[in-house]
Amino acid sequence: MNRNEETACAIAFSAASIEVSPDIGVELGGYEYQRLSSRIEAPLEANAILFDDGRRRLYIVSIDTLYVGREVLDHLQKKLDDRGGRPAEVLAAATHTHFAPMLDRSKPRLGRTSDAYIAELKSRLSDLIDMLDQGQQSGSSRAYCGDAPFSVNRRLSASRRTFNNRFRAAQQVFLAPNAAGYVDRRLRIRMIDGTDGTPRAAIAHFACHPTAYPDKHAVTPDYVGAIREAIRKRCGANIPVLFLQGPAGDVRSSAMGKASALSALRTLKSGPHFKPPSMATWQAWRSRIQTFTEQLLEQPAAMHPLTGAIQVARERMPLEAVRTHISPGASIEIGSFKVGDALNIVAMNAEPLSGWVKRLPAEVMLTGYVGDVFGYLPTEADVRLGGYEVEGHASWLEVPSLEWRPGFEDRIVAKIDTLLTQAPAPMADVA
Secondary structure (H helix, E strand, C coil): CCHHHHHHCECEEEEEEEECCCCCCCEEECCCCCCECCEECCCCEEEEEEEECCCCEEEEEEECCCCCHHHHHHHHHHHHHHHCCCCEEEEEEECCCCCEEECCCCCHHHCCECHHHHHHHHHHHHHHHHHCCCCCECCEEEEEEEECCCEEEEEEEEECCCCCCCCCCCEEEEEEEECCCCCCCEEEEEEEECCCCCEEEEEEEECCECCCCCCCCEECCCCHHHHHHHHHHHHCCCCCEEEEECCCCCEEECCCCCCCHHHHHHHHHHCCCCCCCCHHHHHHHHHHHHHHHHHHCCCCCCCEECECCEEEEEEEEEHHHCECCCCCCCEEEEEEEEECCCEEEEEECCEECHHHHHHCCCCCEEECCECCCCCEECCHHHHHHCCHHHHHCCCCCCCCCCCECCCHHHHHHHHHHHHHCCCCCCCCCCC
């Protein structure tokens, strides 16, 4: 088969969605203190899509959880390996909501796992994969992209006298709003339509920590649920909607509360910070996201046949090439996943900070929180400033004190460039 024939081949797809909400009382992951779930604000979901070009299958699975973790990732891969047939690849990504049960057993300080929940989840994910065998069809894709003003950089480099720094005017990075800090605010949606032109699935990509919901004991996908609801309202109540979290390591919601005596005392103690939003403030913020998404999908978008080839390339770098003081065998895993002209995803088992976007082509969907996450991935500019995402997170993610090696950013970018040159780039986003 020559190159022209290969690019003309139709890519079949199927998609499915299941609920994965836990029972009340299960511990939630994402904070340094224990939180038992007390109610379900909105259901958690696992959504999946299968692309098949006749030579290779690619399963993309999106789960409402903090991290997917090694155990669940291995379960999915084994499920596919046991099926036999054509080579199968899996891209398993967490939406990174901080209001779901913990799946990653390697980070107990962020939440203890529930054996019963993980067992039930794995069973449901097996069912989800089985569902993808049904109703495969050819189709087409549409691309949407809009500048969504709902997030803010959370790394504020400033000189503040606080009780914690003994009232010395030392320059440091606070977890606080930085209006001048870089954020990738693109909300990108790929609609996948069936042979009859009806929407059958959607893939949404956005970068923002899902941490803003005021009730820390509630089960919820946070704002991810608003994006799903908007897509389903516009395109079909039951279509699977996968959410791929972008480079959100230094980005969070712009929904913030008002100044109070308590926040003033906290500022005196530890410096600038995010003031928690009230429920009304958060709901208004969520409503704006939903409305924005609905309006984005009302824009005209060209329909492209789902044709070409599935291109998958992975690189594994020893983590010691990036930083010192690592666990034996730890690695940074990077993957390039291309589906004809419809998708161009670069995925990392890390929490990348937003500066990485500047080093990649505009059409790439940089996706973090994939598989077995090792921790934050700052740029070298971030490292020079320091802060939580550079070294302060070490104890919470169960890693030793660390130091970032000079030149690590260029080494990672070189790896990504190698992966991206293995196939032509898919279509660019629309303005």
